Amino acid sequence: MTEIYRGRRLSVELNRFTLPDGTERERVVVKPGNAAAMLPIEDDHCYLLRQYRFAIGAWIYEAPAGTLEEGEDPIETARREIIEECGLAAGEMIPRGFIYTTPGFSDERVYLFEARALSPSSAFSPDDDEQIEVVRVPLADLPAMCRDGRISDAKTIALAFRCLG
Known part of the structure; x- marks a missing residue:
């Protein structure tokens, strides 16, 4: 193995x-590090x-996600990212x-979680390079959004399939 490039979050x-x-x-081989993504679900809606x-x-619609920090468990990443990106805390994270x-x-893995038992958090703090709008979407619309291309992000499509069956 010969390292060609090493950056802050990518080699x-x-x-x-x-x-x-x-x-x-x-x-x-591109090595971006692993990530965690979650689909926050509340009643008959989800948050994208x-x-x-x-x-x-x-601009795209996608599930909240973030890169695992060194030694961090994927579920902890998911708990941190839902707060930072959505301003929501999850009482339950279902792998x-x-x-x-x-x-x-690439060897990147994205760990998927269904986030339930949501409550507001005041720790909403997107990264400096992120422009984010939190959108509440009826769960019934999610499959059609994946099929017709309104959602084109792979992790979000996978989450819709894994969480809704």
């Missing part, structure tokens, strides 16, 4: 490896973020597995 490596058939290859994403130059975001070139 890029050049790896040499052997495929199951014995063929040797070389590939770049309408957030501007510089990388795609657009819904994890997803690999882009396994063709």
Whole structure:
């Protein structure tokens, strides 16, 4: 392994490896660190973020999420991020597995949680580079929003499937 780049939250490596058939290859692997995402659900509604994403130059709807800090358990990340991004505390975090975001070139895992027993928190504090609007969405609208493209964020689509069945 040769490290090509190391930033604050991301590294890029050049790896040499052997495929199951014995063929040797070389590939770049992006290592952004793992994350946790949650779908806050209250009665017959959920909360999403309408957030501007510089990388795609657009506003999108997505579930709150954040990067795990060094040594942090995914559920603790989820508890911290829902407060910071939504201004909500969750009395219950139900694990819904994890997803690999882009396994063709990255090892990133996003741990998924269903957040219930919500209560207001005064600790709403988005990062300096985040522009966020918290949006209350009827749960009944979530599948259609995923199907018709209003929600195009992969972790949010996975959460809708995992939390609503």
